[in-house]
Each structure stands twice: as C-alpha cells, then as structure tokens.
Amino acid sequence: MNIGEIARRAGVSRSTVSYALSGKRSLSEQTRRRIQDVIDELGYRPNASARALKEGRTRTLGLVIPPASQRLTDMQLGFVASVVDAAARADLDVLLSPSGGEHDRSFERVVTGSRVDGIILMEIRLRDDRVTRLQQTGLPFVGIGRTAEPEDMCWVDVDYETLISRCVQHLADLGHRHIALVNRSAELVAAGYGPGHRAQAGFARTIAERGLTGVELCCADDASAGHTCVERLLADHPEVTALATINEAALPGVYRALRHAGLEIPRDFSVTGVAAQHWAENLHPPLTAADVPADQLGAHAVDLLIQRIANSETPVRHLLLAPPISLRFTTAPAPRRSADGAAS
Amino acid sequence: MNIGEIARRAGVSRSTVSYALSGKRSLSEQTRRRIQDVIDELGYRPNASARALKEGRTRTLGLVIPPASQRLTDMQLGFVASVVDAAARADLDVLLSPSGGEHDRSFERVVTGSRVDGIILMEIRLRDDRVTRLQQTGLPFVGIGRTAEPEDMCWVDVDYETLISRCVQHLADLGHRHIALVNRSAELVAAGYGPGHRAQAGFARTIAERGLTGVELCCADDASAGHTCVERLLADHPEVTALATINEAALPGVYRALRHAGLEIPRDFSVTGVAAQHWAENLHPPLTAADVPADQLGAHAVDLLIQRIANSETPVRHLLLAPPISLRFTTAPAPRRSADGAAS
DNA sequence: TCGATTTGTCGAACCGATTCGATGAACATA
C-alpha cells in the first residue's frame, strides 16, 4: 500500500499521485477524483519515513523531560500537556525523551539522528551540557527555563526572582518580619537548578531591602518532606510567621505540619509562593500565589520553535513571565506574638 | 554528514561503512578502525528516516494518552513514566499522541503513517473505536486497560472488580453495613470507562453477597469534586460509615469533607480503595488501598509490545493484576451509631 | 601447484516518497 500501488490502481504515474496529494501542480478534476477515490478506498497515507527522508524534515518535535522515574510536578505536567497540545494543533508529533540519569542514549538519539526538526528542553540548569550540545549541533531548540548566560538561546521562563520578591513584599506589607523560603531539594539546587537559585536571589535581596530576617530551607518534592521541613522550621525558628515557596509538591505537607502545630492558615501563619494555578486552587485553603500559566508557556515555546525551524535566521527570542499574585486565602496580617515566638 | 561522506574520508565504499556500523559482515581490524575514527571525529550518526525506510521499522513506539488538556491522574502519569523508561531501556523512542477530543488527526497520523512499530493505548473504553481501528490496520498494539471483549487483543490491566470487592469485604469484616462507592465522573462511566463499570460490578456483587447496603456516587477527578461528593453523601445517607473509591484525584477532597463534618478517619469513618502507591502514601493519613504498580504495568506492556513487534504471530497475552490491599491508617471497625446515623 | 574455501570489500538495487525537467495534446494567436 504505497504510492506506486495507488498510482497503478488509478492508472497514473506515481508523481501524479504525489501532486494530487500535495496540490503543488494542477491536475484535471477527473484524475484528481479518480486518485482520491482510490486513496479513500484503501485508506492510504504516505510513509512518514520516506517523506521525511526526501523533504529533510520529520514534522516531529522532541520534548526532553526530566528522568521520568522522578515524578513530574504538577507544573511540569502542565508544560508537557501544553506542548503536546500546541504541537498537535500545528500537526506536529512529539517525541518524548527522558534525559539525565541513565538516559543519555535517548537524548543523543533524538538530537543527533535527524529524528526531530527541533527540541524543547525542560528543566534547564544554570550550566547545562545539553544546551552546549544542542548549540554545537545547530538543531533548533527552545528552553523552558534558561541557563546562567541565556542571551544566545531561545527560551521561555518564569521570573522566579521577581515572583519570590513580590511574595516577600506582600508578606512584609502585611507586617511579617520573619519569613522563610522553602526551596526545592538541596541536590537540585546544588546541581544548579535555575529557579532555585533565582528564588534565593530574589528572596535574599528583598529581605535585605525591607530590613527583614529570612530563613532558607531546601525540601524534597513531596508532601512528607514538606511536613518535616516545616516541623524543623517551627522548631528552629519559632519567630517565623510566614513562608514563601516554589516547591508546590511540598505544599500539602506544609499545610499539614502547620495544622499539626496548632497554627491556622492564614490567621496564625501565612503561606504563599509560586505554583501552577490548578494546584494552588485545589489546596485547602486555596493558596495565594503567583499562578504559573503553564499552558501559555508551553504553547509559546512551541511557537518560538516552529519559527526557528522555519527560518534558522530568526533572531533568538525570550519570554520571561512574571504573572501577578492571585490573592486567595493563605495570607493575612502577621499575628502578634510574644517574644519567644508563641502565638499570642 | 551522511554515510557517503564518511566513506569518502575513510577511503572505502558506503556499504563498508554500513557493515562497520552494524557488524553484520566481518571487516579487517584496520579498516574498521579507520572508519570508526572518522565517525568519532565527525560525530556521525545514521539518519533515522533513511534507516527506518530501508529496514521497514522505526524503532519508535506510539503512546496514546488521554487528551492532554484533561489532567492526568497520578496513576496515569505513572504509566507514562514507566512506558517511557522501559522503552528507553530497549533503545526505543516514544511518540506521544493525545487522542479523543479534537486530536483524532494525531491518532490517525501515528497509526497510519508508518511512524511507529507498535502502539500502547491508554484509557481504553469497553467499546473503543481506536481498538477496532488498530485491529483493522494490523499494527501491533497493547492496551493498558481492556474492552468488553478483550480476548483477541493484548493488554495489561488492573482488576478493579476484584479489588473493589476486596475493599468491600475488608470493610464488611470490620463491621461496616452501609458502604459507599465513589466512582469516577458520570461522563466517563457513561462513556464506557471500563474500570468504572467493573468497580460497580464488584461493588454491587459483594454488597449483595454480604447482605449490606451500598450507595454509588460518581465524582469528577479533582479534590473539590471529592469534597462536594462526600458532603452530599453524608447528607443523603447518614447511615454510611465507610467508602471505597477508584478516584484517587478526589481523595484529598474526600478527606477534607469528612474532617469538615467532624468525622475523624478512621475512627468515625473508614476510607479505602484503589490508588497509585505514591498517592496513597502521601495522603494524610496514608490510605489503606490496593496499590496499583503502575511501573510494572507499563514495563510489562512494553515487553508484550516488543514481543508482538518481533513476531506478529506471538499469541495474544494478558496480564490482569490484583495487588493486595496495603493496610495503612484509614480503616477501622465501624463506629456505633444511633438509628438515625449520627455517631454515638 | 592447483582447486576450494574463506575473507574483505565493492557496486548496485532497493525502501517510498518528492520534485524537476520534458513531453505531448489542446488551444489561442498571427
């Protein structure tokens, strides 16, 4: 069931069938009809490999995700979903490639075997070998996230520095003087995870500007780690009355630990940060947070990539989003506390 | 940078380079070395489309997921992760295709354009057009889930009927007489979602066998729906003292509604069901549930598919898993209640 | 030393599409 078979049954040459399919030359209505009938009858569709070989493009995008074994956060899942959706809208397929860990073969295959027309790279580190590798090869790519020197690459990113700064401002405006930052895991930050570092920077800067005191904590990406982390925070720094976080997966545990300690949110303790909208809304109480528009980011990344693929001379473009904080129900004026930090 | 270029630089023919790469014929150590050096120097890798065209296989698996816009449950995410991992271990790539909704073009492209060697189909309905379509085309495929007549296809599935039955048995053994089933959304069940129907069947059968009374509820896949659903349950059926569910996404809301109603889990109300282990453990209190081993299922599906691809005469095989219930902290003996159902 | 076998390499065909230049028929123009 290849193009030759169609041609034979329709009594035309293979090239004529090809033109009927692509419309790149005019055909008599009569032959076009005949060819279309045969195609419909046999359910023929051109072989993707053959087409890719001749055309020099695969109509496929690569999506490089963090090693799949490590659970994706809600936000990451949102990115994947929106990339897949946006690609589907543009009639492009998506090839998934876990990278990092033991999966470097997969990354190399995708990058180097002409399997895809371009790549979307998630979870970029401040220094990232994969970016270097992609720049070597010249394959078009767009990052969701950015390296330390991001000028000569295309990316979309969330401005964690600004967002965490705004969170701290917001808490300071409410009278909180002692604020914690709950970051993502220590290993991730140590490995140069950009959002972690930028959140730190925004936090430290704003704490200093407003003359507050701040505590930084790292926390693994799950609820029980969030629980432990806040227990420790309350024990070691009882003066703290609010926290901001970029670790959405930890939030259920954060809530739980506060409740266990007899602190009601937001009356006794305020919580805010950066999270996927879906996640923030489904917590209880719903989280006052900067809602990361994962769907927009993913779709925009796909758009940028499509442009670069169409014309590799397209200037590199960036999109740095700092969505406003959505006020929900987890921040309130700082409670009055006695000197030792117990709630009044 | 194609095979001809390598051949020229190494001073051999293209076929010799090909044999050097595949090892399918013996070469002198000397020429093999020379060729390998050139390959390493230029970082050459064969063009995947050309290879796929000649070999007649793409070394790619298709993974058909529910429309990405609709959020994946934790369990579904586990399937995706394990499929991607298992495929990577077998040096296969994974092409993602959202299906259903507006994405039928994507499904057709994957199925019919010779883009993949085989397909893994998630979220199969009791009657499923995609299965019919795949059987027509003869493309090897394996379902995660199964249709109403699953004998002539390959699949792996979770035995929801047995699992929910066991949940009810467990609750009955603890003295509960009035038990609810929290199913997934009404639309999903109406659309012929297999697990929904099979859970219903197991529930109804066991309720009858043990002479209990049962209530069935449908509930959308998120926490707030779970909350509403349980509120309604408590209002309409105050005699109910326990529930079983296959709707893991609703569980946080289920817990919350029970707490709001002043019911402590498991003292006043027992909760159990089927969930991804990760999810069950991260709830608070951790859920007594049948832990679905998503990673095993996905890996097994990939294995089956690889076998079928290698030899399409491989007999169809099934795997129906009924993992044991892990006792955690959400079931307890039925509370004594007054006749109108209020806790004593 | 001759024929048989093994070893190492090459050339050509092929996979299934796309696309360019060519060709012949139909038609218009002079």
Added chain:
DNA sequence: TATGTTCATCGAATCGGTTCGACAAATCGA
C-alpha cells in the same frame, strides 16, 4: 498553417541508508 502558450501528465533523479551478489586476494588442503 506555422508558432507560441498553457495544461496535464510522465519519467528519472534524489534523499541516506541496508543488503545481496560478485569478485579479487589470501589461505588452506591435498
């Protein structure tokens, strides 16, 4: 009627690999 256009279609080359048959050189056994 000769000439130039336009239209519809075809044949052949091409994309970058793999693989089969051929063949020369080296090695072996008798």
